[in-house]
Amino acid sequence: MPGPATKSARILVFSTEKISDPAIDMAGLLKLHYPPTVYTIAVPCSAGIKPRWILHAYEKGFDGVFIAADGTDCSYGDSCTDRTGRLVYQTHELMKQKNIEPARLRMAAICSICSESFVKQIKSFNEYLLRNSIN
């Protein structure tokens, strides 16, 4: 199967069903473009993402993983940001053990209307990943 016309990094986004996924939807509604090699899997809460899922994405060839976190808007409680931060830290440690550059995992709070912020973050992440690619 042919790849996209323009070279771009493959990024897996973990979004949240009630908060950040609506923002990603709205980015489309607003025709805010970002690379088409960005794929989303929506989960209930960003604090519920398992590090093994993130590591699995790298094993399968994703260049980067981006967690579009609930932030302080999380409807499951205000501890979400801290907990998501903790799992990112935990995953960074596991990535180091596997010689995966920790910068390939990014997290940012994306509220339900943060479409522009999402696109900005993803474009920046894509550029970083392309700059650091070795092929």
Place this chain on the structure above:
Amino acid sequence: MNRKIGVYICHCGGNISDYVDVEKVKQAVVNDDGVFLAKTTMFACGDANQKEMVEDIRNNGLDGVIVASCSPKLHLLTFRAVSERAGLNKYNYVHANIREQVSWAHSDNKAGATDKAIQIVKSAIAKVRLAEPLMPFRFPAVKAVAIAGGGISGMRAALGLSDMGCPVYLIEKSPFFGGRTSQWDVLYTSGQTGGQMVSELYGELLKRENVKLLTGAEIISGSGNIGDFKLKVRVTPRYVPENCNGDKLNESIAACPVELPDEFNFNLTKRKAIYRNHPGQFPQTAVIDMTSCTRCGECEKICPEIDLSQEEEIIDINAGSVLVATGFDPYTPADGEFGYGLSDRVITLPEFKRLIELNDSGLVHKGRRVRKIAYIYCVGSRQPEGDNKYCSRYCCTSVIHSAIQAKKKFGDITGYHFTRGIRTYGKQELLYAESLKGGEIYLQSYEDDPPVVEVNENSLKVRINDILTGIREVSVEPDLVVLVTGMVPRADNSVGALFKLPKGRDSFFNEIHMKLRPVETVIDGIIICGACQGPKNITESVNSALSAAVKSFSLVNRGELEMEPIVATIDEETCEWCGACYEACPFDAIRKTVKGTREIAEINNSVCKGCGICLPVCPVDAIELTAYSNREIESMIDALAGSYPIMTTK
């Protein structure tokens, strides 16, 4: 493992197919493992396609269905219902979003959009292959709603529920119903006073046999879940019976030696420990504030019916849903903020509104006649720094209306409005126009250059660099400065803490989704409305109260409830009970139990919210979430990663 999967790829008119080659998507997936049929359709949500889907599922015995179309926020429930109509478990349906996150987002790259759509549909196929039939949890629901807060929102919601035949407990912590609305005089646009509005609602509530009214009532504990909340409510007695009234009551009040600031008038006046309601408060019977009363007995001597020996009562309430309508507090400026606290001639907007009502022939404050007023806007709202970055929405209209009222009532008032831009939206703009025609002066500053209030020994001076006149410095020496203060969350968070209600970044209670689920919280069965979820005027509060009433009613009306079966599950063989999941769970849904000789974690399904917060903290990976299992997520990742050549990254 589902092996007979139907895939429907939607053109959405041209919304998808203008940018995504839907035929190519179909061809790319039609031979995938488990796919029995793949079709494209002009409008998947249209009646014709829905009927065709039902026939396909029935005739071919499909055990998994995917629609690749718009966002699941729009049509997930539509296609789940189609599956159910065809006799397929609705959790064997998976939705793929190829419009908002593909065709629209990548309308600049049709080849890329098509490739992405293919991978997304393949990912949905991977998920539906593993999907298992699930049954929603069903459990009985008590047909009654408890409302916390007897202000305008709580009262209106109570009436709405009563009209629908639902028993209601209206629980008000203070001795009177009416809330903030009872404090306001003439309202825009109805011309009624707040008191008249509360009076109408209270009169209607008294007629309803299915409404239990409780004042001086505080929810002190809450247990149970949606459909079956068990509340304990502490009811403080009034101590003053209804037959102690008229002159006898007046004499009793006069005899009371305890005098304290009257919070109804924002401390502009005093009240006694025994006091009667203000005109807009109900019930219209007096009460003794036992936190201030010295039990000297002076009032009892005059009115022997007063009974200081009455004791508080604890009552039990069982309700299927709790509706929270606890309102807001007015912002209190910090000492020195625009001169507040440095001069008694600097007051807040709520104080000013009471001051207008308390004066008759002329506007007098602290013994001084007031003719020139400086109104300083956005105090405690739209703050560049600090917590209150939001706009409080009601204050521009409220202060302009109050200024007009003051002018109408007292005649010789001139107002100078130090604004940051006027936000009298909708019909309220007419009020702004009226104010301008009436000669009020409007000035405006930037947020980083606010007006300055100078407090001198005998005078006040307000300076502004007015952007409406080319950043010219303009100063006014007013008789009174009114700080147009906004709304902040109630300092008393007892109800929120009791039900663990999440708060947003503005610290008001947080709804699930501001637009799509505006009165629901993540705590099933707990509904919020009015200004406890963010600044609202009375109209907006009543709108949300009626929405909340309908939502609560829909939960309890059938006497039975259905919940998504998305819960955490414990692998009993792997779990070694370390307590990490118990510590992480924000809803107390996890407890320790014993299986044989081993201690393991156990999930309380009726409390678990399916957030998954417990998943990553388990050191032995013994917890999975229904529909988000390792196999499901990892097979989706496999499918999404499937097509592109590997680009190795450091």
